[in-house]
Amino acid sequence: MAFGPHLLLAVLEGLVTSAVLALTALGLSLVFGVMRVVNVAHGEFFMLGAVLAWAVATAVGASPASGFAAALVIAPLIVGAVALLAERLVLRRLNHDPEATIVATIGLLYILQQLALTFYGADARPVPPPFNLRISLPWFGYSAYKLSIIATSAALLLLSWLVLTRTRAGLIMRATQYDSETAQAFGIPVGRVYAAVFAIGAMLAAIAAVLIVPISQAHYLMGQDPLLLSFAVVIIGGLGSLRGTVVAALLIGLCDGVISMFFSPTLARLIATLAVAMVLVFRPQGLFGKAAR
Amino acid sequence: MTASTRIYALHGAVIAALLALNFLLPAYHHGLMARILVLATFAMGYNLTFGYGGLLSLGHAMFFAAGLYGAGLAIHHLGFGVPEAFLAALACGALLALVVGVLALRTTGVAFMIVTLMFSQAVQLAILYFSAFTGGDQGLMLRPQQRRMETALGTLNLTDPATRYLVALALFTVVLFIMLAVARSGFGRVLVAIRENEERTRMLGYDTFSSRLTALVVSGTVCAAAGAAYGLLFGYVGANFASVQYSILPLLWVLLGGAATTLGPLIGTLFMYYVVDIASGYTSAYMLVVGIVLILLVLFFRKGLLGTARERWLRWLP
Numbered sequence: 001m002a003f004g005p006h007l008l009l010a011v012l013e014g015l016v017t018s019a020v021l022a023l024t025a026l027g028l029s030l031v032f033g034v035m036r037v038v039n040v041a042h043g044e045f046f047m048l049g050a051v052l053a054w055a056v057a058t059a060v061g062a063s064p065a066s067g068f069a070a071a072l073v074i075a076p077l078i079v080g081a082v083a084l085l086a087e088r089l090v091l092r093r094l095n096h097d098p099e100a101t102i103v104a105t106i107g108l109l110y111i112l113q114q115l116a117l118t119f120y121g122a123d124a125r126p127v128p129p130p131f132n133l134r135i136s137l138p139w140f141g142y143s144a145y146k147l148s149i150i151a152t153s154a155a156l157l158l159l160s161w162l163v164l165t166r167t168r169a170g171l172i173m174r175a176t177q178y179d180s181e182t183a184q185a186f187g188i189p190v191g192r193v194y195a196a197v198f199a200i201g202a203m204l205a206a207i208a209a210v211l212i213v214p215i216s217q218a219h220y221l222m223g224q225d226p227l228l229l230s231f232a233v234v235i236i237g238g239l240g241s242l243r244g245t246v247v248a249a250l251l252i253g254l255c256d257g258v259i260s261m262f263f264s265p266t267l268a269r270l271i272a273t274l275a276v277a278m279v280l281v282f283r284p285q286g287l288f289g290k291a292a293r
Numbered sequence: 294m295t296a297s298t299r300i301y302a303l304h305g306a307v308i309a310a311l312l313a314l315n316f317l318l319p320a321y322h323h324g325l326m327a328r329i330l331v332l333a334t335f336a337m338g339y340n341l342t343f344g345y346g347g348l349l350s351l352g353h354a355m356f357f358a359a360g361l362y363g364a365g366l367a368i369h370h371l372g373f374g375v376p377e378a379f380l381a382a383l384a385c386g387a388l389l390a391l392v393v394g395v396l397a398l399r400t401t402g403v404a405f406m407i408v409t410l411m412f413s414q415a416v417q418l419a420i421l422y423f424s425a426f427t428g429g430d431q432g433l434m435l436r437p438q439q440r441r442m443e444t445a446l447g448t449l450n451l452t453d454p455a456t457r458y459l460v461a462l463a464l465f466t467v468v469l470f471i472m473l474a475v476a477r478s479g480f481g482r483v484l485v486a487i488r489e490n491e492e493r494t495r496m497l498g499y500d501t502f503s504s505r506l507t508a509l510v511v512s513g514t515v516c517a518a519a520g521a522a523y524g525l526l527f528g529y530v531g532a533n534f535a536s537v538q539y540s541i542l543p544l545l546w547v548l549l550g551g552a553a554t555t556l557g558p559l560i561g562t563l564f565m566y567y568v569v570d571i572a573s574g575y576t577s578a579y580m581l582v583v584g585i586v587l588i589l590l591v592l593f594f595r596k597g598l599l600g601t602a603r604e605r606w607l608r609w610l611p
Contacts, residue, residue: 114584
């Protein structure tokens with residue numbers, strides 16, 4: 001293949017990565033923005049979504065399309081319930097103290113990883129895509145399912161934006177994010193908002209995982225990379241900024257796609273991690289965020 | 294008995310007991326204990342920044358790996374002897390800690406955790422990327438003849454179990470007394486003051502940045518010493534020692550034993566190692582144990598074993 005088509009392929013792959021990354025990172029960003037805590041177990045919610053997608057799709061077993069549809073509904077709901085339980089049982093008792101929360105979510109990370117290893121096993125298993133269609137471009141054929149991931153993710157991001165800016169629930173979330181004490185004084189049940197936000201954040205990661213699992217298999221260690229890249233996106237995009245999250249996800253996903261295609265995936269990760277560390281050191285509010293009040 | 298003699302008597306007794314164990318322990322526990330002593334040294338290095346300095350780092354695996362690879366690569370590629378390789382490892386740890394510190398200490402709190410986590414990830418990825426030198430995923434094995442050194446008293450063979458235990462104990466002892474001296478020195482007290490209230494310490498005229506940087510460099514050097522000892526004593530240099538897990542384990546050990554106590558890291562490492570060892574007799578799910586212990590510690594037992602003991606009964610414990 002010549003350079004042009006090669007680059008096109010890299011950009012397409014990068015867009016798929018960006019689409020999944022944007023959803024995952026949006027979940028992390030919501031939790032980080034509203035609750036001011038870092039959820040280190042976010043990658044494990046992603047992994048849990050993928051593993052449950054396999055379990056649901058296998059249990060339904062009919063056609064790939066109905067199995068996938070069932071997984072897309074059921075897996076995020078179960079993951080949301082697990083997250084809700086963790087918030088109620090552990091995080092709330094810590095009063096959402098940032099450092100204690102990190103240690104506790106590291107504990108949660110190990111527990112979820114071990115449970116997945118015990119009950120699901122160490123194998124990587126695929127979920128069949130809901131449809132097998134290849135769109136033939138002049139230089140290569142490209143999976144229509146991958147393109148549909150990009151479209152689904154864009155639709156979900158748009159929906160999140162509408163919910164955050166146009167509905168009462170979004171208003172309550174933004175009020176809590178802006179100033180939780182004043183919000184409490186105005187009768188907003190801040191504790192319940194936190195629980196809901198934590199569950200929604202986990203569900204976004206699970207949805208992203210269900211979307212990706214037909215092209216990249218479910219495995220109990222798959223949570224690490226999304227966690228790291230989501231951190232990168234949230235930090236570069238700036239805390240709690242939806243637009244920043246999307247732009248940063250595009251930037252990182254495309255860079256990852258292009259560098260992985262022409263150099264090596266390890267080098268891509270290496271550059272991304274160092275870039276994130278440097279942004280955090282020299283511009284803690286992120287590239288698109290405003291300085292902390 | 295003055296407070297000072299009591300403290301030195303306690304630490305001397307701990308070292309004497311560990312020395313006695315060398316002759317008493319059956320082979321399996323003897324080997325396990327040598328490993329625990331090296332890892333407890335790693336935990337003591339972590340305790341200096343986390344316990345005394347109040348800096349929660351999620352990246353100390355990079356300093357352990359700097360020592361491990363500093364020694365391993367020097368032996369493997371440059372044909373260094375054991376003592377030179379150990380010194381090279383210390384230099385690598387100190388240098389890495391200095392560079393990371395200058396950058397990461399510009400941030401605090403959650404940002405500091407993430408920056409250290411990212412730097413540590415970058416170190417692990419670099420080890421994997423330069424696999425031609427480092428052996429990548431496979432790591433490097435150090436041959437037995439590379440793990441001997443000639444001394445005035447004869448050959449010191451680091452593959453021999455008794456020698457291994459005694460060398461590990463010697464390193465542990467030196468670091469323990471350094472930590473004790475630091476904790477009781479003016480510098481140690483300044484670190485604690487910064488942890489408790491950075492603004493006030495700065496107002497009193499202390500340069501908080503350089504105190505923290507010094508603490509991080511000492512901590513990085515100690516962790517590198519532990520890493521180098523691990524590689525030299527057990528003969529394996531691998532990339533998984535640079536993974537996030539090895540940044541989290543010292544945090545777990547120190548939290549369990551008691552942050553900002555001199556003997557806490559040993560107690561925590563010993564306790565956790567045996568909990569995992571006993572649990573793995575019943576189930577292979579040892580990560581589950583680690584996870585549950587972390588959550589229970591942070592929920593109900595923030596001060597750890599020795600921290601609680603100090604608060605309740607032994608006020609004089611350093």
